[in-house]
Amino acid sequence: MFAKTRDRDWQLLAQKALTGECLTMDESLAVLEAEDDEVLAILQAAFAVRKHFYGKKVKLNMIINAKSGLCPEDCGYCSQSIRSQAPIEKYKMLDKDTLIAGAREALNRKAGTYCIVAAGRGPTERELEQVILAVQEIRATLPLKICACLGILRGDQAKRLADAGVHRYNHNLNTSSANYAAITSTHTYDQRVETVQKVKQQGISPCSGVIIGMGETHEEIVEMAVALRELDADSIPVNFLNPIPGTPLENAEHTQPMKALKVLALFRFICPSKEIRVAGGREVNLQSLQPLSLYAANSLFVGDYLTTQGQAIAADHQMIEDLGFEIERCALKKGGE
């Protein structure tokens, strides 16, 4: 049993991760259920893995909320759902020029990836075409990777996005298979998995992550990490629920900062070579411990999230510099690979 730990045991987990072996359930639970006094040792082990694959580089991503609100789905955490009473801005798909202006802003913020995110079950033909036109122009004129997040996709839609130059497609698992029905009734966990598989089949890099803090058990957190390992998601946003007033989960509790760090370390151990992003809810859940998250994660969002505020961009840049880490700039040239 792994429950009684010494510093070197965490390093054993790092060794396992580096040799490509998956942690057992017992080992994973030991990370999540470790005493808070163990957190620095756990992070040190996670950092050994992170450093092996990513050095001290930090990838920055910027989100644009390309279409906001009025979503017919009923995800309990989401302020853009038709069920939500949250007073958010609601608008249709932004026009091409606005999407392109967002890409320029992503470059100003030193982001390497620009994430075009639209609320909804899936894109209409008109919405898909609008995104494709913007993506084609961004790819031709700016050195940026593009991630699209437009909901459930058919295979032919994924192919059109791939042909337009979309590098990555985000579709989060969000919560465990067992907890899914408690969070959303209008689509299933399996449908989410299928979309991730479809984009991968079309040669788009899959991005899929989780939201921690929605009533899932520790075992379910481990299952989600293992599911993403098996799905071979290249990028894994680990969100921590920011309970938004007016949503069904408005009274959920925040994740404690120490717990959030253990979760990030676990994802690094289970998906060692993948881009682990400390994502939505970073500021309100990790609070003053935010910088420590980068010893396990190697990626951040800069700026605001879809309907909630992030910290100032300069503060993120300063945090990275203070840690002695370095922003990873996009290696693409204009219109190039």
Ligand code: SF4
């Ligand atoms: Fe929100 Fe997306 Fe769920 Fe719609 S499908 S309610 S936009 S999370």
